[in-house]
Every structure is written in structure tokens, then in C-alpha cells.
Amino acid sequence: MKYLYISILLILLTLSGCAVIQPWERERLADPNRMFDENPIQKGIKEHYINIREGSEGGTGSQGGGCGCG
Amino acid sequence: MFIFSQELPDNEIQVNFNSYFDNFRLNVIYPSVNIVKSIDNNTSITGSYLVDAISSASMKMIFKVDGITSATTNKLGGADNTPDELRHQVNLGIVRNFSGVTVSADGMYSTEHDYSSKTFATNISVPLAKKNTILKLGLSGNWDKIFPQSRFWTKNRNTLSLNLGLTQILSKSIVSQFDFSFINADGYMSDGYQVVRIINGYTVNVFEPILPETRIRKAVGIRTNFGISKLSTILLGYRYYWDTWNIRSHTLDAEYKTHISDNINLIFGYRQYYQTKAYFFKSTYEQVEPLMGVDSKLNSGYTNDASISLSYKGNKNNSFPILNNEKITLLASLGFFHRHTDSPDWVMRLSELYAYLISLGIKISI
Amino acid sequence: MKKIFLIILLIFPIIVSSQEVGKEAVNFSGKTMDDENISLSDYKGKVTLVDVWASWCKPCKEEFPFLIDLYNQYSDKDFSVLTVNIDEEKGNAKKFLSKLDKEVPFKIMFDPESKIPTLYNIESIPSVYILDRKGIVKYIHIGFMNSDKEKYKNEIETLLNE
Numbered sequence: 071m072k073y074l075y076i077s078i079l080l081i082l083l084t085l086s087g088c089a090v091i092q093p094w095e096r097e098r099l100a101d102p103n104r105m106f107d108e109n110p111i112q113k114g115i116k117e118h119y120i121n122i123r124e125g126s127e128g129g130t131g132s133q134g135g136g137c138g139c140g
Numbered sequence: 141m142f143i144f145s146q147e148l149p150d151n152e153i154q155v156n157f158n159s160y161f162d163n164f165r166l167n168v169i170y171p172s173v174n175i176v177k178s179i180d181n182n183t184s185i186t187g188s189y190l191v192d193a194i195s196s197a198s199m200k201m202i203f204k205v206d207g208i209t210s211a212t213t214n215k216l217g218g219a220d221n222t223p224d225e226l227r228h229q230v231n232l233g234i235v236r237n238f239s240g241v242t243v244s245a246d247g248m249y250s251t252e253h254d255y256s257s258k259t260f261a262t263n264i265s266v267p268l269a270k271k272n273t274i275l276k277l278g279l280s281g282n283w284d285k286i287f288p289q290s291r292f293w294t295k296n297r298n299t300l301s302l303n304l305g306l307t308q309i310l311s312k313s314i315v316s317q318f319d320f321s322f323i324n325a326d327g328y329m330s331d332g333y334q335v336v337r338i339i340n341g342y343t344v345n346v347f348e349p350i351l352p353e354t355r356i357r358k359a360v361g362i363r364t365n366f367g368i369s370k371l372s373t374i375l376l377g378y379r380y381y382w383d384t385w386n387i388r389s390h391t392l393d394a395e396y397k398t399h400i401s402d403n404i405n406l407i408f409g410y411r412q413y414y415q416t417k418a419y420f421f422k423s424t425y426e427q428v429e430p431l432m433g434v435d436s437k438l439n440s441g442y443t444n445d446a447s448i449s450l451s452y453k454g455n456k457n458n459s460f461p462i463l464n465n466e467k468i469t470l471l472a473s474l475g476f477f478h479r480h481t482d483s484p485d486w487v488m489r490l491s492e493l494y495a496y497l498i499s500l501g502i503k504i505s506i
Numbered sequence: 507m508k509k510i511f512l513i514i515l516l517i518f519p520i521i522v523s524s525q526e527v528g529k530e531a532v533n534f535s536g537k538t539m540d541d542e543n544i545s546l547s548d549y550k551g552k553v554t555l556v557d558v559w560a561s562w563c564k565p566c567k568e569e570f571p572f573l574i575d576l577y578n579q580y581s582d583k584d585f586s587v588l589t590v591n592i593d594e595e596k597g598n599a600k601k602f603l604s605k606l607d608k609e610v611p612f613k614i615m616f617d618p619e620s621k622i623p624t625l626y627n628i629e630s631i632p633s634v635y636i637l638d639r640k641g642i643v644k645y646i647h648i649g650f651m652n653s654d655k656e657k658y659k660n661e662i663e664t665l666l667n668e
Contacts, residue, residue: 090272091309093631094592094623098313100562103373103397103405104365106307106317111174111188112449112473115158115499120445123479123493125415125437126381126389128321129359131305181653270629402601466605 106131148184148235148242149176154503156471162495164488169193177506182237186246192227227252241266254332257284265305276305288332295328313367323357334486336432338425350432351420357383363393372398381415387438389415403453411445423483434486436493441481447497449473471501525626531556531635531643534622536615539596544615547641549586553665555658556635557589558623561602563631569650574608576658583666584639587612592620592631634658638665 091099102108121127153175160168172190179185233246241264248259261280268275282299302322309315329351336347363377377393396408417440420431454468462468475497484491525532535545546556557573559566570589577587591614593599603610615622626633634647636658645661647654 090269091312092620092623093270093628094558094560094620095312096309096631097560097562097592097594098367098370099309099315100560101367101373101399103399103407104313104315104367106315106363106365106375109471111154111156111172112471112499112501115156115170115172116447116475119160119477119495119497120443123437123477123495124389124413124443125385125387125418126359126379126383126391126413127357128301128303128323129319129361129379129381130321131303131317131319131361131363181651 148178148182148237149186151177151184151506152503153506154501156499156501158497158499160495160497162477162493164485164490164493167195175506184235186231186233186235188229188231190229192225192229192252194225194227225252227255240271254288255284255286257282259283261301272309274305274307276303276307278303278305284327286328286332291332295332297325297327297329299323299325310364314364316362316364319359319361319363321357321359323355325355325357327353329353329355330433330435334435336425336434338427347428347432349434350430352385352431355383355385357381361391372396385438386419387415387417389413403455405451405453407447407449409445409447409449411443413443413445415442416440417482423486436479436481436485439481439483441479441491443477443479445475445477447473447475467505469503471499471503473497473499475499525628525635525643525646527643527646529643531637531641532625534625536590536617536622539591539599539614539616542613544588544613546588549588549637550641551639552584552586553580553639553662554637554641555585555587555662556637557587557632558592558626558628558634559589559632560592561598562593565650566632567602568652569632569634570602571606571608572650572655572658573612574606574610576662577612579659580662580666581611585662585666588615589613590615590617590622592617592623594618636661636665638668 098104107113117130153173156172156174158168158170158172160166160170170190170192172188174186174188176184176186227250229248229250231246231248233244235242235244243265244263246259246261248257248261250257250259259280259282261278263276263278265274265276267273278301280301280303282301284297284299285294286297287294300323304320305317306319307315307317330349332348334349336349338345338347359379359381361377361379363375366374366376368374373396375393375395375397377391379389379391379393381387381389381391391411391413393411394409398406400406418433418438420429421433421435421438421440423434423439425432425434450472452463452470454463454465454470456464456466458464463470477493477495477497479493479495481491481493485493531546533545533547535543535547538544546554555573555576557569559570573587573589577585589612591599593602593616595618596616599614599616603614617623623631623633626635629648632647632650634645634650635643636645636647638644644665647658
């Protein structure tokens with residue numbers, strides 16, 4: 071549990087140091103390549119076969135459960 | 141997740157033909173259809189249908205079962221060219237935007253002749269600080285029923301998942317995402333077909349695996365997207381996973397994404413994964429123990445995954461039909477997956493799994 | 507508890523908007539896409555819709571053709587439109603405009619350094635300010651949704667009838 075707290079604290083500290091990027095400054099951020107999981111369907115397909123072959127799950131920004139693969 | 145605004149997903153139909161082949165002689169073809177359609181300015185409905193058609197040489201082995209996917213033959217002595225297993229999955233969902241806050245609810249039903257699964261998932265995403273920060277909370281419940289052909293029982297497994305996400309714009313070209321997952325599963329954890337063989341002199345005794353009936357799984361992940369030029373981006377990610385079965389894992393992810401032209405996008409991906417074994421896992425057992433598991437997923441080892449994806453967006457400059465339709469995007473990807481386990485797999489007796497994945501898709505704006 | 511509040515304050519700075527309803531619109535000048543000089547004050551005496559947009563903004567793809575329709579519907583009644591494009595490269599804005607199936611009947615100011623959104627401290631792209639004949643900001647729209655189309659029309663008609 072302490073690792074979780076430490077990670078959250080580190081992230082909050084990192085974020086607190088960053089400036090607000092204004093809406094008009096996001097031209098490069100608007101590129102679909104800059105988005106996480108720009109194609110959630112293909113991501114789901116990949117996670118499906120990986121979850122069947124590895125012992126871990128979660129922490130990837132996707133909703134867990136439901137693949138019926140143990 | 142949308143960085144810019146909490147927009148609803150685009151209205152589109154996406155059809156994918158995915159295939160998987162490996163050296164464990166498993167072939168899977170899984171076509172899928174996904175649709176997103178807005179029903180008013182603030183609401184969209186989503187739907188998908190997926191079929192897994194599995195054929196496996198290992199199914200023809202003595203247990204009539206595939207140890208990799210736990211797929212079983214529908215009938216004994218089936219022809220080689222017909223699929224040994226069919227799984228159907230249907231999803232229905234709704235996404236609604238409430239003044240920038242997006243709320244979604246999804247239901248999923250998956251069925252095959254020896255397994256059924258129901259999932260209900262809900263998500264809320266809240267933009268903050270001029271959309272520099274997006275908080276996401278997801279909750280899902282999953283109810284599985286396992287009724288293997290080779291057994292006379294039906295068992296259940298219930299899973300509750302909680303996901304927390306935080307996406308933060310760090311600069312004009314850097315975005316980070318932090319995720320935490322908590323998954324609590326209760327019930328029957330095996331698939332009903334795996335067996336533990338205990339050799340005693342000249343006799344081989346076969347037992348069902350005995351796994352703990354609860355498993356709490358947690359994972360933290362952080363991913364960062366770095367814009368390295370106007371056209372190219374590098375994504376780096378790390379995930380740490382731990383559970384009550386004593387499996388610990390580290391995952392490293394890297395992607396290089398670039399626009400080759402206005403209409404062609406290329407993505408190279410590489411992923412490396414390392415895990416420790418479950419505390420009760422053994423590749424072979426000499427006597428019956430209180431807990432016994434032989435599934436390769438519970439073994440220590442590592443995996444490597446490399447992929448290349450290409451997408452082409454239709455445009456009027458192209459003279460070919462379909463390719464000149466601006467509403468169409470074509471997708472293609474090729475993947476290679478390698479898994480090493482520190483001892484051989486229980487069915488195939490191999491430590492190295494090599495798999496190839498090919499996916500073709502078409503996305504049509506509607 | 508104090509520490510948590512402090513962290514929250516650091517993460518989410520207070521947002522101040524410099525352009526408010528009821529106040530005179532701050533004047534700005536610049537060059538159009540065709541390098542002509544242009545100023546907001548040129549529009550005094552007309553009900554004016556000021557729109558800040560970019561080619562990379564998704565809702566702008568829906569909004570822009572609607573602005574053309576608004577102009578075509580009301581331009582003979584003392585109504586005008588001035589849009590400000592904030593793309594870093596003019597070519598991207600031109601590509602966006604070439605994909606429209608309509609001629610653009612109003613002027614587009616090209617502001618690659620985003621001086622105007624900074625001046626107005628806008629909340630989102632697109633942002634729309636509807637000014638009355640005296641140049642007072644009467645309505646502000648942040649973002650664009652198709653369901654707001656009637657609202658825009660009602661607001662313009664109200665100001666035209668004043």
C-alpha cells in the first residue's frame with residue numbers, strides 16, 4: 071500500500087509544478103497521435119490476447135474484467 | 141481519452157478482421173464490428189459484436205482441450221477445417237455528456253458452449269483546470285459461469301474492478317496519464333480443463349488444479365506522450381502489478397507514432413514484460429498439495445511484443461475508388477509476440493511461445 | 507487536510523476571464539489570410555459575431571459552415587462575422603477551408619501567435635463573442651454544439667431588433 075501512496079504523492083508533486091496550457095496552445099496536442107488509446111478497439115483486441123498469456127491485468131487505462139479469460 | 145474537450149466519440153462503424161497463429165498450433169480468427177452513433181447532441185450509443193473462431197491442434201489431444209485458451213472441441217472428431225470453438229460477444233453502451241462531464245455505461249455478454257460472462261461497466265470523466273486535467277473513475281462488475289464439457293458441475297467467478305485515471309497536460313507537447321486498478325475476484329479461478337498430472341511409479345494420476353478462491357490484483361501505470369516534432373510522437377509507459385497470489389510484474393511500453401503524409405500514419409510499438417510466479421505454482425507435482433496450479437500464466441518468465449500499424453485516410457486526391465472517400469480509414473497491423481516461461485508449458489511442453497498477429501480493419505464515418 | 511487543499515490549489519489555478527458580458531469588447535487589429543489590415547473597431551455599428559477557431563479543433567468543423575449560414579442569413583440586416591484563425595501555419599487553415607463545400611463570405615484574421623485568444627483569455631476553442639452595434643459583448647459561447655444553433659439565431663435577432 072505504501073508504494074501506491076508514494077506513487078500518488080510523486081505524481082501530484084510533478085503535476086503541481088506544471089503550468090496551465092491554454093486552449094489556444096494545444097495545436098500539437100490536438101494530433102490524434104498525442105492521445106492515449108486513439109483507437110480503443112484495437113487496444114481492446116491487443117489486451118485480449120495479452121491477458122490470456124500473462125498473469126497480470128489492469129493499470130493500462132482500460133476497464134478491467136469481462137474477457138472471460140481468467 | 142480526449143485531451144481537448146470532452147467530446148463524444150465520432151459516429152462511425154469499424155469492422156476488423158483479426159487473426160492469431162502460434163507455435164502451440166493455435167489459430168484464432170476473430171472478426172468484430174463496432175458502431176458508434178449519436179442519438180442527440182449529448183448522447184451516443186455504442187455497440188459491438190465479436191466472434192472468436194478458434195481451431196487448435198492441441199484440442200485433438202487426449203483431453204480434447206486447448207491448454208492455451210481453454211477452448212474445447214464442440215464435438216469429437218470434428219473436421220480439421222472447421223472451428224473447434226466459437227465465442228460470441230455482444231456489447232451495448234451509452235455515453236452522455238453533461239456540460240463537459242462524460243458518463244458512460246456498458247453492458248457485455250459473452251457466450252460459448254462451456255462458458256458465459258456478463259459485465260456491467262460504468263465510467264465518469266471530469267475535466268478540470270481548462271481541460272488540462274481529466275479525472276476518470278471506472279467501476280465494473282463481471283459475472284462468469286464456467287461449465288466445462290468434461291465435468292459435471294457449473295461454477296461461478298465474480299469480479300469487481302475499480303479504475304482510477306488522471307490525465308494531465310504537462311506542456312505544449314507532453315501529456316501524462318496515471319492509472320490505478322483494483323480488481324477483486326472471487327470464485328472458481330481455473331478454466332475447468334487444465335489438469336495436474338502426478339506420476340507415481342508407472343501410473344499417472346490426473347487431478348484438477350486447486351487454486352485459491354480469491355484474488356486481489358492491483359496495478360499502477362504511468363504513460364507519457366512526448367511530441368518530438370510536428371509529425372512524430374514517442375509514448376513511453378511503465379506498469380507495476382502485484383496480487384495476492386504473489387505475482388509481481390513490470391511492463392515497459394514504447395511507441396513511435398508518425399504521420400508519413402497527411403493521410404498515412406505509422407506506429408511502431410514495442411513492449412517488454414517480466415513476471416514472478418504465483419506462490420503455489422509448480423510445473424510438476426510429485427504429490428497432491430493443498431494448492432496446485434500448472435497454468436503458464438502463473439509461471440515466472442517474460443514476454444516481448446513488437447508491432448507495426450499503418451492507417452490510411454481516404455482523400456479526394458486519390459483516384460482509386462474507396463481510397464478517395466474521405467469517410468473511410470483503412471487500418472492494418474502486424475504483431476509478433478514471444479513468451480518465455482521458466483519451465484515448459486503443461487500441455488505443449490514448450491517454454492517458448494511465438495505468436496503472429498495480423499489485423500485488417502476499415503473505419504467508416506457515418 | 508491543509509496540505510491537500512494546498513496541493514489542489516497548486517494543481518488547479520484560478521481561471522480569470524478578461525472578456526465579460528456587458529463590457530465593451532477589447533479592440534484588436536491584425537492581418538487577414540490575404541494580408542489585409544483589419545481591426546475589430548471596423549465592425550462598430552453592426553451586430554458582430556467574433557469567432558476564434560483553428561483547423562485542429564474538432565467542433566470547429568461543425569461550427570464553421572454554420573457561421574457561413576448565419577452570415578448569409580443576416581448579413582443584409584447589419585450583421586457581420588469576423589473570425590480569428592490561430593493555426594501556427596497558414597497552410598493548415600487553408601486546407602481546412604478548402605474542404606468546406608461553401609465559399610467563405612466574411613473575413614478571417616490570421617493570428618499564428620495567438621495574441622487575440624491571449625488578450626481575451628478564452629476558455630476553449632472555438633469561442634464566440636456576439637457584440638451589439640455599440641461593440642458591447644452581449645453573449646459568449648464556449649465550444650460549439652449543434653443544439654445551440656437556434657440560440658445563436660435568437661440572440662442575433664434580439665440584437666438586430668434593439
